[in-house]
Structure formats: structure tokens, C-alpha cells
Amino acid sequence: MSDLKLAAVIGWPIHHSRSPKLHGHWLKQYGISGTYIALPIRPDDLADCLPRLPKMGFTGCNLTIPHKEIVLPLVDEIDAAAQAVGAVNTVTFRDGRIFGTNTDVYGFMEYLRVSVPGFRADAGPAVVLGAGGASRAVLYGLVEAGAREIRVVNRSKARAEALIQHFARPGLTLHAVDEAGAAEAVAGASLLVNATSLGMTGQPDHTITLDGLAAGAIVYDLVYSPLETSLLRQAKARGLRTVDGLGMLLYQAKPAFERFFGVTPEIDDALRAAVLA
Ligand SMILES: NC(=O)c1ccc[n+]([C@@H]2O[C@H](COP(=O)([O-])OP(=O)(O)OC[C@H]3O[C@@H](n4cnc5c(N)ncnc54)[C@H](OP(=O)(O)O)[C@@H]3O)[C@@H](O)[C@H]2O)c1
CATH class of the missing domain: 3.40.50.720 (NAD(P)-binding Rossmann-like Domain)
Structure with a gap:
């Protein structure tokens, strides 16, 4: 398997998302061989696309509007936060299973x-x-x-x-x-x-x-x-x-980055500036 770690944010539309900038800043800062991209996926296509992502090398993904609730029946396990909120904004792929959480x-x-x-x-x-x-x-x-x-x-x-x-x-x-x-x-x-x-x-x-x-x-x-x-x-x-x-936007990304790329990132002024740019 390749050393390149892949992660994404899935939404429809998705061009407005600041997540690629945010995760991209950390990937560069920590010298991680990885990529975080925005994936435009229609709500009707999520059930078909999500299980294919690990096969393409993705370690996990974030979900934004309108997928946060649609994804619920597609995950194998969700944690207490996602269950209480009734929405998943982060999934990780492990051993053929899909885990969902809510980092908001x-x-x-x-x-x-x-x-x-x-x-x-x-x-x-x-x-x-x-x-x-x-x-x-x-x-x-x-x-x-x-x-x-x-x-x-x-x-x-x-x-x-x-x-x-x-x-x-x-x-x-x-x-x-x-x-x-x-x-x-x-x-x-x-x-x-x-x-x-x-x-x-x-x-x-x-x-x-x-x-x-x-x-x-x-x-x-x-x-x-x-x-x-x-x-x-x-x-x-x-x-x-x-x-x-x-x-809140920066802090919700921290546990997601940790899950996707295995490093606990810092939130500092440089990150704020990068995301605001
Ligand atoms: N900082 C962060 O990381 C972060 C994370 C998540 C969300 N947000 C922000 O939080 C806000 C809500 O997001 P959401 O996902 O909860 O959206 P949502 O599920 O669509 O809920 C929108 C809420 O706003 C109310 N609302 C909308 N237009 C209104 C109006 N003209 N007058 C009075 N109330 C109105 C709605 O009231 P009704 O129920 O009466 O329609 C509802 O309570 C958004 O601005 C979003 O950007 C920020």
C-alpha cells in the first residue's frame, strides 16, 4: 500500500469549504505525505461512493451539508456524540468497517x-x-x-x-x-x-x-x-x-486530522490566517 494518506470533505455543493485549506496547512506544517481534497458527491450517490473510498486509499473523510444525516445508515458504528446529535461529520475507514463521529x-x-x-x-x-x-x-x-x-x-x-x-x-x-x-x-x-x-x-x-x-x-x-x-x-x-x-471550525478539525493522518495538530494564529486567507 502507498505511504500517501488521503482524506476528503464530501458535500454538495462543496466549493465553499475551507477544510482543504485547513488540513492542507497542517499537512505542510507536519511534513506529512498526504492530501486532503474536496469531493463533490450528490446526496443520491453517497451510498454508492462512500464504501469505495477506502479501496482508493482514503483513510477517512468529513461530511458537510447535505450529507451529515444521510450518512447515518451507511456507517457500521457511531459514537455517543454522533448518536446524541443525530449527525455524523467525520468517518474513518478501518478493517473494512466505517466509523462515524461528530467532532462539532x-x-x-x-x-x-x-x-x-x-x-x-x-x-x-x-x-x-x-x-x-x-x-x-x-x-x-x-x-x-x-x-x-x-x-x-x-x-x-x-x-x-x-x-x-x-x-x-x-x-x-x-x-x-x-x-x-x-x-x-x-x-x-x-x-x-x-x-x-x-x-x-x-x-x-x-x-x-x-x-x-x-x-x-x-x-x-x-x-x-x-x-x-x-x-x-x-x-x-x-x-x-x-x-x-x-x-469552533478549527477545533472540530483537530480530532478529524488526528484520525486521518495520525498526528495531533496545533491550532495557532498561522492556521487562523491560512484559513481566513
Ligand atoms: N463555527 C462552526 O464550526 C459551525 C459549525 C456548524 C454550524 N455553524 C453555523 O451555525 C449556523 C446554523 O447551522 P445549522 O447547521 O444548525 O443550520 P440549520 O440546521 O439549517 O439550522 C438553522 C437555524 O437557523 C434558524 N434560522 C434560519 N433563518 C432564520 C431567520 N431568518 N430567522 C430566524 N431563525 C432563522 C433556523 O430556524 P427554524 O428552525 O425556524 O428554521 C434554525 O434554527 C450556521 O450559520 C452555520 O454556519 C458553524
Whole structure:
């Protein structure tokens, strides 16, 4: 077998993906004989294409829109994070089997811990805006980290309700709120996470006000384009602590790179610059 290690990100469309830049930077930095490419695969073709990749020398791949859920029946094994989130964003091929995981949970929590040393999920109520795929990863991360109260605010309340039912467990208080209840949900919260596409370039902006957040609260925006969203600007102007979305993108790639190429990569300013370029 060749020494050249191959990995990919699969999506449809895929031209926007920053993953080849990210993994390419690390491959160069660590002098690894490997390649990470973007593979445009139609949703209908995933079942046919995925099992062929190991035969072509791929060690694994990342999956992005619209494949994260479609891939579930195609993997032989998934871990607890992927199971709880209901989506797989990384697969690895080993001994003729396909393993699936979800590294968004790690990416979200790890960057939060790096950005806010001493972060405690049980420090106060958390507000999560959005009830889509990213929100599931956020909720699972916070619940596993010991959050005691989470308020999910979403345009369609039914989706927020389905989400809180999924994560219900003893000792955890969960609320589902529509946008009309947002101000009340924000009151006294120590963490606010935006997991909607609001504020992203080309999308509408938030109407939410941060007035009621606890002093010293953390505002974490998963949107990374633009890097400084209006929500983060609003938070900074109030002297709140802020966490941007680019770090999560970088940190979710770390365990994937480790699995594909066998090296634990560092996240530093050079990587941020390479991905932003
Ligand atoms: N930094 C990272 O590494 C990272 C990772 C994953 C995702 N993200 C970002 O997180 C965001 C959400 O991604 P996703 O995968 O969860 O998407 P998704 O599953 O499509 O969910 C989108 C969410 O945004 C809400 N939304 C969309 N347009 C809205 C509008 N005009 N008004 C109010 N709410 C609106 C949706 O509400 P409804 O349910 O009512 O439709 C839903 O809650 C995206 O911006 C994505 O780029 C970042």
C-alpha cells in the first residue's frame, strides 16, 4: 500500500469549504505525505461512493451539508456524540468497517474552554438560539459539561420543543421558546450561543437584545462569516466576553486530522490566517 494518506470533505455543493485549506496547512506544517481534497458527491450517490473510498486509499473523510444525516445508515458504528446529535461529520475507514463521529461537539466545547479559562457550564442558565444541527451539537456539549438550565429560542417553536424532548434528563431544566419570548429567555443568563444562520453574510440580522444578560456573561456566535458579527459587536460594547465561530471550525478539525493522518495538530494564529486567507 502507498505511504500517501488521503482524506476528503464530501458535500454538495462543496466549493465553499475551507477544510482543504485547513488540513492542507497542517499537512505542510507536519511534513506529512498526504492530501486532503474536496469531493463533490450528490446526496443520491453517497451510498454508492462512500464504501469505495477506502479501496482508493482514503483513510477517512468529513461530511458537510447535505450529507451529515444521510450518512447515518451507511456507517457500521457511531459514537455517543454522533448518536446524541443525530449527525455524523467525520468517518474513518478501518478493517473494512466505517466509523462515524461528530467532532462539532468537541470543536464547540474545546474552543469555549480555551477562550474562557475556568468556564463552568453550571455557572448559570444558558440561552441557545436555533434548533438545527449546530444547536444539537451545542446542547449535547453543554449537557455533557454539566449545564443545569438551557433555554432554546427558535423561530419555529415546534423544532425547539422537539430538541428539548430529545435532551431531557433528570436534574436538567430545559425551556423551548419562540422569538417573542427571547427577551425573557435572555434574562439572567450567563451564556448565550447563536446557532442560527442569522448575522451571517447575506442573511438577515438578529433583533434580539442582550440587555438582560448577567454581568460578565459570555456571548458565543457560531457564525464565522463575518468573523465579527453584529451580535459579537453588541456584546463587546456591553463589556461581555465574546467567542467567535472560527475557533469552533478549527477545533472540530483537530480530532478529524488526528484520525486521518495520525498526528495531533496545533491550532495557532498561522492556521487562523491560512484559513481566513
Ligand atoms: N463555527 C462552526 O464550526 C459551525 C459549525 C456548524 C454550524 N455553524 C453555523 O451555525 C449556523 C446554523 O447551522 P445549522 O447547521 O444548525 O443550520 P440549520 O440546521 O439549517 O439550522 C438553522 C437555524 O437557523 C434558524 N434560522 C434560519 N433563518 C432564520 C431567520 N431568518 N430567522 C430566524 N431563525 C432563522 C433556523 O430556524 P427554524 O428552525 O425556524 O428554521 C434554525 O434554527 C450556521 O450559520 C452555520 O454556519 C458553524
